Amino acid sequence: MxxxxxxxxxxxxxxxSKRNFECLKNSQQTTLLQDNPLQNxxxxxxxxxxxxxxxxxxxxxxxxxSRMFYCYSCYVPVETVPTKExxxxxxxLKIDIIKHxxxxxxxxxxxxxxxxxxxxxxxxxxxxxxxxxGKKHEIALVFPGPNSVLVKDITxxxxxxxxxxxxxxxxxxxxxxxxxxxxxETKEDRKLGECKLNIRSEDTVxxxxxxxxxxxxxxxxxxxxxxxxxxxxxxxxxxKTCFWRHQKGKPDTYLSTxxxxxxxxxxxxxxxxxxxxxGQYDNLLFFFSFMYTLIKNAKNSSGKE
Numbered sequence: 001m002x003x004x005x006x007x008x009x010x011x012x013x014x015x016x017s018k019r020n021f022e023c024l025k026n027s028q029q030t031t032l033l034q035d036n037p038l039q040n041x042x043x044x045x046x047x048x049x050x051x052x053x054x055x056x057x058x059x060x061x062x063x064x065x066s067r068m069f070y071c072y073s074c075y076v077p078v079e080t081v082p083t084k085e086x087x088x089x090x091x092x093l094k095i096d097i098i099k100h101x102x103x104x105x106x107x108x109x110x111x112x113x114x115x116x117x118x119x120x121x122x123x124x125x126x127x128x129x130x131x132x133x134g135k136k137h138e139i140a141l142v143f144p145g146p147n148s149v150l151v152k153d154i155t156x157x158x159x160x161x162x163x164x165x166x167x168x169x170x171x172x173x174x175x176x177x178x179x180x181x182x183x184x185e186t187k188e189d190r191k192l193g194e195c196k197l198n199i200r201s202e203d204t205v206x207x208x209x210x211x212x213x214x215x216x217x218x219x220x221x222x223x224x225x226x227x228x229x230x231x232x233x234x235x236x237x238x239x240k241t242c243f244w245r246h247q248k249g250k251p252d253t254y255l256s257t258x259x260x261x262x263x264x265x266x267x268x269x270x271x272x273x274x275x276x277x278x279g280q281y282d283n284l285l286f287f288f289s290f291m292y293t294l295i296k297n298a299k300n301s302s303g304k305e
Contacts, residue, residue, distance in 0.1 A: 042279030100214035109258035148235035151267040
C-alpha cells in the first residue's frame with residue numbers, strides 16, 4: 001500500500017513539474033512575443049540589409065547622396081542594396097500618401113511603401129493634393145476621428161455614399177406647389193428606389209486609400225483641407241505601434257505611416273476580400289522590422305528600455 005502511495009506521489013510530482021515547465025515555456029514565449037511583436041512576420045531575407053549595414057553608407061544611384069539602405073528623396077535603394085534583392089509587394093488598391101512639407105524625410109516611413117510597392121503607391125507633398133472631386137465615393141482616408149469607421153464596415157458606408165451621390169445627381173431642383181405635398185413624397189420615394197436600383201456593384205468597391213504622413217501634431221492642416229472633406233474615414237483601433245519614434249502623449253494605437261498601411265491591408269484582406277491572410281503584405285514591413293530589431297538590440301545592449 002505504501003509502495004503504491006509513493007509511486008502515486010512521484011507521478012503527481014512529475015506531472016506538476018511538467019505543468020510548471022509548460023507554464024514557464026508559454027510565459028517565455030509570450031514575453032518574447034511582447035518584446036518583438038514583429039517576429040512572426042513572413043519576410044524576405046534580411047541578408048542584403050545586414051551586408052549594407054556592415055559596409056556603411058552608400059551613394060544613391062540617382063542623386064549621388066550618401067544614404068543608408070535607401071535614398072529617402074529619390075525613393076530608390078542605394079548602390080549596396082541591389083533592387084532585385086528587395087521584395088516587391090502587390091497591393092489590391094492604389095495608395096496616395098500626402099506628406100506634410102515639414103515632415104523630416106529621413107524619419108518618415110512612407111518611403112518604405114514606395115520602395116516595396118512602387119506600382120501602387122504615389123507620394124504627394126502638401127499642399128499638392130490630387131483632384132478627388134467626383135471620386136470620393138470610391139476613396140477612403142485612413143485617419144482617426146469622430147466619424148471614422150472600422151475596415152469591416154467599408155462596403156456598407158461606401159454604398160451609402162454612392163446612393164447619396166447618385167440621388168444628388170438625379171435631383172430635380174424644380175419646386176412643386178405646396179398643395180401637391182403628398183404627390184411629391186410619392187415621387188421622392190419612387191426616385192430614391194430608382195437611385196438604389198441604378199447603383200452598380202462596382203460603384204460600391206473601394207479603389208483607392210489615402211494616408212497622411214506627418215507628425216500627429218502637424219496633421220490638422222492636412223486633415224481639415226476642403227479637398228479631403230466628405231470622404232469615408234477609416235480608423236485602425238485595435239493595433240498598437242512598434243515605432244521607435246512614437247510621440248509622447250499620444251495613444252499607442254496611433255501608428256506610423258507604414259504600420260497603418262500594413263495593418264489596413266491585413267484587415268482589408270480578411271474583412272472585405274474575405275480571404276485567409278497568409279503573409280501576403282508582410283514585406284511592407286521589410287525595412288521597418290529590420291530597423292526595429294536593430295534599435296531594440298542596441299537598446300538591450302546598452303541596458304536601456
